[in-house]
Amino acid sequence: xxxxxxxxxxxxxxxxxxxxxxxxxxxxxxxxxxxxxxxxxxxxxxxxxxxxxxxxxxxxxxxxxxxxxxxxxxxxxxxxxxxxxxxxxxxxxxxxxxxxxxxxxxxxxxxxxxxxxxxxxxxxxxxxxxxxxxxxxxxxxxxxxxxxxxxxxxxxxxxxxxxxxxxxxxxxxxxxxxxxxxxxxxxxxxxxxxxxxxxxxxxxxxxxx
Amino acid sequence: xxxxxxxxxxxxxxxxxxxxxxxxxxxxxxxxxxxxxxxxxxxxxxxxxxxxxxxxxxxxxxxxxxxxxxxxxxxxxxxxxxxxxxxxxxxxxxxxxxxxxxxxxxxxxxxxxxxxxxxxxxxxxxxxxxxxxxxxxxxxxxxxxxxxxxxxxxxxxxxxxxxxxxxxxxxxxxxxxxxxxxxxxxxxxxxxxxxxxxxxxxxxxxxxx
DNA sequence: CATTAACTCTGACATGCTGTCAAACATAGC
DNA sequence: GCTATGTTTGACAGCATGTCAGAGTTAATG
Numbered sequence: 070x071x072x073x074x075x076x077x078x079x080x081x082x083x084x085x086x087x088x089x090x091x092x093x094x095x096x097x098x099x100x101x102x103x104x105x106x107x108x109x110x111x112x113x114x115x116x117x118x119x120x121x122x123x124x125x126x127x128x129x130x131x132x133x134x135x136x137x138x139x140x141x142x143x144x145x146x147x148x149x150x151x152x153x154x155x156x157x158x159x160x161x162x163x164x165x166x167x168x169x170x171x172x173x174x175x176x177x178x179x180x181x182x183x184x185x186x187x188x189x190x191x192x193x194x195x196x197x198x199x200x201x202x203x204x205x206x207x208x209x210x211x212x213x214x215x216x217x218x219x220x221x222x223x224x225x226x227x228x229x230x231x232x233x234x235x236x237x238x239x240x241x242x243x244x245x246x247x248x249x250x251x252x253x254x255x256x257x258x259x260x261x262x263x264x265x266x267x268x269x270x271x272x273x274x275x276x277x278x
Numbered sequence: 279x280x281x282x283x284x285x286x287x288x289x290x291x292x293x294x295x296x297x298x299x300x301x302x303x304x305x306x307x308x309x310x311x312x313x314x315x316x317x318x319x320x321x322x323x324x325x326x327x328x329x330x331x332x333x334x335x336x337x338x339x340x341x342x343x344x345x346x347x348x349x350x351x352x353x354x355x356x357x358x359x360x361x362x363x364x365x366x367x368x369x370x371x372x373x374x375x376x377x378x379x380x381x382x383x384x385x386x387x388x389x390x391x392x393x394x395x396x397x398x399x400x401x402x403x404x405x406x407x408x409x410x411x412x413x414x415x416x417x418x419x420x421x422x423x424x425x426x427x428x429x430x431x432x433x434x435x436x437x438x439x440x441x442x443x444x445x446x447x448x449x450x451x452x453x454x455x456x457x458x459x460x461x462x463x464x465x466x467x468x469x470x471x472x473x474x475x476x477x478x479x480x481x482x483x484x485x486x487x
Numbered sequence: 488c489a490t491t492a493a494c495t496c497t498g499a500c501a502t503g504c505t506g507t508c509a510a511a512c513a514t515a516g517c
Numbered sequence: 518g519c520t521a522t523g524t525t526t527g528a529c530a531g532c533a534t535g536t537c538a539g540a541g542t543t544a545a546t547g
Contacts (some may be wrong), residue, residue, distance in 0.1 A: 095493055095544055120533060131496055136535065196405050231482055236466065237475050240457050248453040257445065264445050273440055273482050304515055329504060340525055345506065418518055 089235065104128040109149050113191040115171045121145070143198040150197050150208055157185040158211035165213075172277055173221025177217055179246070179268055186250045193250050214237050223275065231276025242271045311347045313337040316345040318358050328372070330354070352407040359406050359417050366394040367420035374425075380432025381486055387425055388477055395459045396469065402459050422448050430483065440485025451480045 112119045121142050125132040139145035160181045165173040166174035186192055197208065214230035215238050223229035233241075252258035258266065272278045317337035321328045328342065330351050332339040348354040369390045375383035395401055425448050432438035442450075458476040461467040467475065481487045 085447075092492060092545055097494055097542095097544065099411060101494080121535090122533080132534095133497085133536090137494080140535090142534070146369075165461075194408075198315070199403075229476075231487070233475060233478060233482075237461070237479075240461065241454055241479060244453050244457040245450055248449050252446070252449065263493055266442060269440075270446075270450060270483055273485070273487075274479055276482070278482075300515055301521060306515070306523055330506090331504080341505095342507090342526085343524060344532080346523075349506090350504070 090196065096157065098138070101128075101130055101134060105130060105135055105138060105145070106149055106152060108189060109145060110153075110189060113146070113195050114143050114189065114238070117191065117194040129141060147198050147208070149191075153185065153189050153192065154209050154212050157181060160185075164222040166219065171219055171226055171228045172272070174219045175216075175271060175275070176268055179242075179271060180264075182212070182243075182246055183249075183267065184263055185233065186246060187253075190254070193254055195245065200277065202249060209243070213243070216242065220275065223277070229275040231274060233274065233276075241274055245270050245274075286476075307347070310337075310339055313346060314344055314354070315358055315361060319362075319398060319400060322358070322404050323398065326400065326403040355404065356407050356417070358400075361395065362398050362401065363418050363421050366390060367424065370421070370424040374398070375428065380435055380437045381481070382429055382482065383420055383428045384425075384432065385477055387428060388400070388451075388480060389473075391421070391452075392458075392470060392473055392476065395455060396462075399463070402463055408424060410445065418452070422452070425451065429484065432486070438484040438486050440483060442483065443486075447483060450483055454479050454483075472479060 105124065105128045109124050112124050112127045116123065121135055122132050124145070125135045128135070136146065139148060161178060164177055164181065166177055169177070217235060220229060220235045220238050224235065229238075231238075245267055249258070249263040249270075250264075253260050253263045268276070287422050308446060314333065314337045319331050321333050325332065330344055334344045335355070337344070344354065365403055370387060373386055373390065378386070402408060408453045427449050429444045431439060433444060438447075440447075454476055458467070458472040458479075460473045461475075462469050478487070
């Protein structure tokens with residue numbers, strides 16, 4: 070995980086080319102990058118338009134150090150989204166849903182995603198940099214893959230019979246998750262209501278209502 | 279409609295207080311405000327992060343003139359969203375769906391919204407200023423009201439039986455509309471596919487599938 | 488431990504955008 | 518034609534992003 074952070078940063082030990090001439094990455098750097106990412110999550114959760122300076126201060130680091138680790142502000146935010154997505158995907162891996170009935174597995178996935186959404190409020194207020202190729206299909210790939218796997222399985226087993234294309238179901242369910250989170254954020258639903266409503270909506274879309 | 283624009287602008291004829299001492303608003307101003315709104319739609323559709331200067335140039339007007347009509351960049355974008363919402367709402371009014379079966383009415387509403395979304399690509403790429411009270415519940419109110427009315431009616435008539443709360447259905451369907459538009463924008467669906475998929479999804483959520 | 492490379496910090500700078508102000512100028516309304 | 522209303526030009530402050538250079542620290546290595 071930490072090595073993942075290191076690999077994502079700007080100051081990158083490219084020693085693979087000239088194997089043993091260079092020193093190894095300093096522990097400082099990892100700690101700084103970690104602090105910056107942590108601070109970014111915290112600050113953006115409260116202040117979605119926070120400046121790089123704000124984040125740097127919260128991380129106990131100078132603004133220029135942030136730029137030493139992340140090329141641009143967008144790259145920083147991208148890294149945060151990547152990290153969160155990876156965390157959620159790891160939770161999904163750990164849940165071992167391969168054998169469970171698709172309906173149960175789907176509900177489990179929703180639960181994990183839901184908790185991630187509650188843990189990181191910035192997911193609802195900060196718009197992810199529309200950087201890469203398609204919209205933001207690439208960043209959440211690890212998460213979406215889980216969802217797609219379960220949906221495909223449920224369709225083949227006959228549990229999901231709505232006939233809607235699986236890729237659309239992935240998008241739709243993810244989108245509804247966002248919307249449900251927003252209902253909570255704006256106080257129009259309790260977390261409990263939102264969780265249940267989201268689950269029911271997803272099942273309806275899948276044709277398992 | 280034009281008077282609505284005038285009322286939304288900064289330079290506002292407050293003659294209601296001192297009735298006949300002041301001159302009436304110049305035709306210039308209306309024309310400028312109109313051009314600016316038109317240009318904003320055009321430019322933002324292509325370049326979602328366009329500057330006020332870019333918009334001013336496209337409107338054939340100086341940057342300061344833009345600020346003469348709209349307090350801030352956000353206010354300008356807000357006005358654009360308002361105008362588009364009003365246009366869509368007007369179309370919904372004109373459709374006279376009060377008597378039609380709720381399912382048909384819902385499909386009509388989706389169709390109108392869908393065409394609006396296709397006509398104004400900026401709706402998908404520009405995030406609306408989260409200004410007012412709740413998220414963006416106030417701005418689209420005219421549109422959402424139509425949707426809510428039809429959904430409530432369908433529920434009472436027994437056509438919609440999913441049991442999901444009507445306010446949530448409004449949000450969910452609107453959100454899915456956005457998602458469907460995005461599928462088209464990114465080339466993952468043809469407009470035709472997206473339209474059908476959206477309709478089917480909405481009916482499923484309503485329990486009319 | 489001493490060396491040295493890696494990292495961070497301070498300060499300064501260029502650039503671009505938003506928003507404001509003032510004064511000269513143009514034009515539509517009366 | 519007079520005059521309020523709009524527009525333009527030009528200038529300005531403030532703030533944010535991103536870059537650079539140089540001095541100062543700190544961790545890895547032998």
